[in-house]
Amino acid sequence: MKILDFKSLPSFTICLALLAYITARIFLVPISDDEYITVDLHASQSFWSVIITGQPDLTWAPNNHILNTIMMKLEIMMFGRKDWAVRLHLIVATIISLYFAYKIISRFTTSEIRKASYILIIFFNPYLLDFFGLARGYALSISAFIAAFYYLSEYTDHYATRSLKLIFFWMFISVWSNFSALYLLAGILILISYELLKKKDLETTKQHTLIAIIAMSILSIIIFLPLIRTIASGETYGGKSGLFNDCIVNYINQYIHHNPKIDRHMVVAPDLKLIQILGFIILLLWVSLQAFSFLYKSSQRANKMHIQTFFLIFFVALISKLLFHFNGTPFPTGRTQLLFSIPFYFGICIALERIILNTRVGYYLLGICMAFLVWHFSYSVTFRNTIEWWQNGDAKYVVSYFKENIDWNSNRKVLNLGAENWQYHSLAFYTEVEFEGKMDIHWTDLSSNQYYDYLVVPNHRHSEVFCEYVKIKEFKFCSLYKLE
Numbered sequence: 001m002k003i004l005d006f007k008s009l010p011s012f013t014i015c016l017a018l019l020a021y022i023t024a025r026i027f028l029v030p031i032s033d034d035e036y037i038t039v040d041l042h043a044s045q046s047f048w049s050v051i052i053t054g055q056p057d058l059t060w061a062p063n064n065h066i067l068n069t070i071m072m073k074l075e076i077m078m079f080g081r082k083d084w085a086v087r088l089h090l091i092v093a094t095i096i097s098l099y100f101a102y103k104i105i106s107r108f109t110t111s112e113i114r115k116a117s118y119i120l121i122i123f124f125n126p127y128l129l130d131f132f133g134l135a136r137g138y139a140l141s142i143s144a145f146i147a148a149f150y151y152l153s154e155y156t157d158h159y160a161t162r163s164l165k166l167i168f169f170w171m172f173i174s175v176w177s178n179f180s181a182l183y184l185l186a187g188i189l190i191l192i193s194y195e196l197l198k199k200k201d202l203e204t205t206k207q208h209t210l211i212a213i214i215a216m217s218i219l220s221i222i223i224f225l226p227l228i229r230t231i232a233s234g235e236t237y238g239g240k241s242g243l244f245n246d247c248i249v250n251y252i253n254q255y256i257h258h259n260p261k262i263d264r265h266m267v268v269a270p271d272l273k274l275i276q277i278l279g280f281i282i283l284l285l286w287v288s289l290q291a292f293s294f295l296y297k298s299s300q301r302a303n304k305m306h307i308q309t310f311f312l313i314f315f316v317a318l319i320s321k322l323l324f325h326f327n328g329t330p331f332p333t334g335r336t337q338l339l340f341s342i343p344f345y346f347g348i349c350i351a352l353e354r355i356i357l358n359t360r361v362g363y364y365l366l367g368i369c370m371a372f373l374v375w376h377f378s379y380s381v382t383f384r385n386t387i388e389w390w391q392n393g394d395a396k397y398v399v400s401y402f403k404e405n406i407d408w409n410s411n412r413k414v415l416n417l418g419a420e421n422w423q424y425h426s427l428a429f430y431t432e433v434e435f436e437g438k439m440d441i442h443w444t445d446l447s448s449n450q451y452y453d454y455l456v457v458p459n460h461r462h463s464e465v466f467c468e469y470v471k472i473k474e475f476k477f478c479s480l481y482k483l484e
Contacts, residue, residue: 025133065137238330
């Protein structure tokens with residue numbers, strides 16, 4: 001992206017605004033459960049143990065998104081255990097994603113206004129942006145896949161060995177950040193093989209096949225041990241309701257989570273929720289848009305990229321179905337599915353561009369998309385909590401309350417803080433640093449007979465708090481109790 005090129009100002013402005021939003025969330029949103037677990041169980045180990053997933057207890061092995069954990073460990077070594085510190089690498093992931101997304105979009109459109117619009121279609125997604133502000137492997141994996149997809153489109157134009165090598169480099173980064181990227185890697189390998197067979201150049205085929213074999217051998221050696229240990233943990237994240245409910249319905253449910261204007265829990269017919277109706281509607285709209293776009297001719301490059309997005313979407317769906325049928329492997333869902341949604345969004349952008357180049361209807365469709373995105377995002381913006389771990393949103397406020405209302409200098413007793421399941425991990429990250437040697441935090445499900453000096457409980461469980469406790473402060477999602 002030419003930063004000083006005036007014509008690219010709309011796209012640059014959008015990218016800068018998205019980067020600013022993500023950076024703000026990095027500093028403001030409390031640590032999530034999985035981030036704390038990564039810091040506590042994984043980043044605390046040696047680099048070698050992180051790389052091979054070498055902790056004795058494999059229960060939390062899938063939580064070790066290797067490259068993400070390595071980055072967190074380095075950041076803690078440099079800046080200490082701070083929430084913003086363990087997320088700094090996400091700024092780099094965001095820049096990589098936006099840069100290569102712009103380059104991909106530039107391959108099928110020359111309009112800077114439409115480039116900016118397509119960037120919004122891909123990234124103006126509250127659920128996606130959540131994970132660009134959380135120290136998990138998803139943002140790293142997504143950014144690397146977008147880069148790999150760019151070089152795939154370049155490779156299928158020119159068959160350059162440099163592009164082929166960069167495909168494997170970025171896909172290695174994607175897989176090392178999140179093993180779910182293996183699905184997409186397999187799809188990309190098939191696309192590369194198809195291109196080589198179509199070219200019918202024996203020397204090129206031999207050379208490029210050798211590069212692919214070497215690259216895949218290196219990748220396999222590096223990920224083999226952590227992959228089998230992760231699989232052995234038996235903690236595969238996903239769903240078992242089917243592709244429609246686990247992939248489409250669940251994704252929409254998360255996408256609209258923060259928007260109070262859409263009641264995702266509304267039951268509109270016996271045993272049928274609004275969210276399921278929306279799932280049918282979105283699926284039909286997507287199929288209709290794609291079918292309509294193919295009524296019009298497009299450039300060879302755009303057409304090829306369009307077909308590549310289709311193939312990757314259907315390949316992931318097919319593999320997911322086969323793995324579930326033969327092995328019981330859960331379907332991708334929720335945050336795991338974020339990576340697989342990227343070809344879906346690029347497909348929408350290419351379809352809109354095909355229509356726009358041939359009829360004014362395309363402009364109306366793009367305008368409707370932009371209006372919805374801005375409306376939805378305006379109601380979904382929050383710097384307090386996330387969608388997956390929304391109940392953690394009070395952690396910083398609880399810690400601030402303790403700092404302001406307890407005289408730690410005169411208090412010689414080590415205080416005990418009980419924290420209910422959904423409050424524990426985020427609070428533990430802050431209290432273990434802020435009140436080291438002054439307060440001990442304990443996990444509780446509220447069913448034990450143990451008592452603590454203070455107790456943090458989500459507001460919807462207030463009726464389960466023992467009568468010996470008195471509420472002293474109510475926050476947005478939880479309340480703080482004191483033992484009388």
